[in-house]
Amino acid sequence: MLADDLQTAGTANPRNDVSAESLERLAAEQKNRKKWLVIQPKSQTSMMVDSGSVSMPLNLIMVATLAGKLFDVTFIDERTGDVVPEDFSGYDVIAITSRTLNATKAYRIGDRALAQKKIVLLGGVHPTMLHEEASQHCTSVVYGEIESIWNELASDIIRGTMKGLYRAQELRPMTAMHRPDFSYALNSKNAKRYSALIPILATKGCPVGCNFCTTPTVYGKSYRYREIDLVLEEMRYHQERLGKKKVNFSFMDDNISFRPQYFTELLEEMAKLGVRWNANISMNFLHKPEVAEVAGRSGCDLMSIGFESLNPDILKTINKGANRLQNYSTVVGNLHNNDIAIQGYFMFGFDDDTDKSFQATYDFIMQNRIEFPVFSLVTPFPGTPYYDEMKPRLRHFDWDKYDTYHYMFEPRKISGEKLLENFVKLQKEVYKGRSIMQRMQGKPLNWVWFVNFMMNRFTRKLKPEFYL
Numbered sequence: 469m470l471a472d473d474l475q476t477a478g479t480a481n482p483r484n485d486v487s488a489e490s491l492e493r494l495a496a497e498q499k500n501r502k503k504w505l506v507i508q509p510k511s512q513t514s515m516m517v518d519s520g521s522v523s524m525p526l527n528l529i530m531v532a533t534l535a536g537k538l539f540d541v542t543f544i545d546e547r548t549g550d551v552v553p554e555d556f557s558g559y560d561v562i563a564i565t566s567r568t569l570n571a572t573k574a575y576r577i578g579d580r581a582l583a584q585k586k587i588v589l590l591g592g593v594h595p596t597m598l599h600e601e602a603s604q605h606c607t608s609v610v611y612g613e614i615e616s617i618w619n620e621l622a623s624d625i626i627r628g629t630m631k632g633l634y635r636a637q638e639l640r641p642m643t644a645m646h647r648p649d650f651s652y653a654l655n656s657k658n659a660k661r662y663s664a665l666i667p668i669l670a671t672k673g674c675p676v677g678c679n680f681c682t683t684p685t686v687y688g689k690s691y692r693y694r695e696i697d698l699v700l701e702e703m704r705y706h707q708e709r710l711g712k713k714k715v716n717f718s719f720m721d722d723n724i725s726f727r728p729q730y731f732t733e734l735l736e737e738m739a740k741l742g743v744r745w746n747a748n749i750s751m752n753f754l755h756k757p758e759v760a761e762v763a764g765r766s767g768c769d770l771m772s773i774g775f776e777s778l779n780p781d782i783l784k785t786i787n788k789g790a791n792r793l794q795n796y797s798t799v800v801g802n803l804h805n806n807d808i809a810i811q812g813y814f815m816f817g818f819d820d821d822t823d824k825s826f827q828a829t830y831d832f833i834m835q836n837r838i839e840f841p842v843f844s845l846v847t848p849f850p851g852t853p854y855y856d857e858m859k860p861r862l863r864h865f866d867w868d869k870y871d872t873y874h875y876m877f878e879p880r881k882i883s884g885e886k887l888l889e890n891f892v893k894l895q896k897e898v899y900k901g902r903s904i905m906q907r908m909q910g911k912p913l914n915w916v917w918f919v920n921f922m923m924n925r926f927t928r929k930l931k932p933e934f935y936l
């Protein structure tokens with residue numbers, strides 16, 4: 469079916485009332501299974517994002533898993549070195565995932581596929597947040613998760629009656645989620661470029677509502693979780709597949725610890741499996757020693773924590789209630805007592821930042837011996853309340869620069885020049901040889917040391933103009 473022949477029904481909110489049974493019937497009547505090409509584009513940003521070994525893209529794997537039940541799917545991840553073909557004649561549907569930092573690339577691929585009269589689907593956080601913009605480069609935008617709108621989308625693809633926007637009226641329970649089929653990524657040509665960490669999902673959404681985050685818009689204030697047995701079953705599947713107990717998992721959840729009872733129950737069960745894991749986590753319960761204890765016992769070796777800032781005024785303005793400054797050192801102490809290393813995220817460039825912010829962050833990192841500090845510049849992502857507020861002051865609307873490593877606006881209390889000078893100086897200080905020793909001495913000789921070594925080399929070359 470050519471895109472010209474498709475009936476596009478504008479961007480009206482579709483009714484998600486196609487039953488699984490009628491989709492199955494329709495699929496059985498298909499004479500030829502349509503051919504999908506699913507694409508993870510590589511960003512064009514100048515910084516280290518998308519380089520080296522990359523994590524398996526769970527979002528695209530989920531899209532391929534669903535699509536593969538009814539269609540033939542070819543999987544391409546440009547970040548690993550796979551090449552997106554110029555000629556799409558072997559495919560009917562080109563499905564592209566996009567965040568802001570690779571949106572320009574995704575749009576370019578979309579335009580090319582549209583010109584070749586293919587059905588083009590754009591999904592992921594950026595097309596969701598800016599669906600009108602994205603709709604210029606595709607047949608249909610899929611708003612939010614594919615699972616909640618799948619029956620309708622799939623039957624429209626089979627019938628060739630595409631709508632401009634697919635947006636579920638309500639989110640489906642996570643129990644309905646299929647186990648992701650990793651063979652798409654693992655059997656791809658350049659699979660060796662994937663890190664050994666296996667992405668996994670237990671919960672979705674986050675009711676905290678930080679004004680700079682896209683999650684409240686995409687998933688609302690809902691918080692859904694999978695039954696613990698399903699998560700464990702997925703872990704056991706990978707243990708069997710790899711023939712070992714100590715498999716390394718990386719949780720992709722927005723905020724896995726939001727419901728402490730669910731979180732600790734899950735961890736108690738994981739402790740019996742003998743896996744290793746890491747996660748992005750908000751601080752809300754980590755000041756309680758028993759949470760860190762069960763995390764350590766269940767195999768956590770690294771937690772990524774968004775400390776964001778050491779300035780209480782900033783924490784108030786970004787609405788991140790979970791971050792209580794008085795708990796910061798307790799949280800770190802609890803994790804370290806259980807041999808959990810910390811990847812600490814710190815952001816700079818807020819209106820309330822001053823010279824003092826940098827010194828306070830340096831002192832906190834060094835005194836608390838944070839193993840892997842990560843520094844970024846405040847980036848208002850399109851579609852968030854923070855973006856709307858900052859829009860008149862933004863320096864860039866080139867999505868390639870939305871990688872959190874670009875200077876986006878002049879803060880009120882410090883000049884842009886001083887901001888970048890301090891930002892570079894802090895990174896060099898924290899990653900110079902002596903500081904690494906001070907932070908890392910006595911800690912297990914593992915990949916965290918290696919990361920520090922790499923960061924030492926990387927930060928030595930840093931210059932403020934890299935961030936312009």
Ligand code: B12
Nearest residue numbers: 523527563564565567568591592610612613614682720872
């Ligand atoms: C885990 C995570 C990471 C992990 C792993 C990322 C990875 N390999 O995928 C790590 C820590 C490495 C990471 C890094 C970064 N991240 Co991050 N990350 C997340 C997080 C919390 C979850 C992503 C995830 O995998 N969810 C689980 C999957 C299954 O759900 P999903 O992504 O929503 O996918 C569904 C739908 O979107 C849809 N869908 C997706 N694609 C497509 C395509 C088609 C065709 C269709 C039909 C549907 C569809 O169906 C999917 C299945 O349900 C999100 C928050 C979020 N909820 O999106 C931030 C998020 C994506 N990250 C963000 C950022 C900024 C970054 C970094 C730039 C941070 C940094 N400075 O390093 C880097 C960039 C990395 C990169 N190259 O993309 C931002 C992106 C904002 C934006 N507008 O682009 C987010 C949204 C958080 C935020 N601030 O709001 N991240």
Ligand code: SF4
Nearest residue numbers: 674676677678681722
């Ligand atoms: S706590 Fe994290 S996931 Fe939740 S809204 Fe804030 S930044 Fe987003």
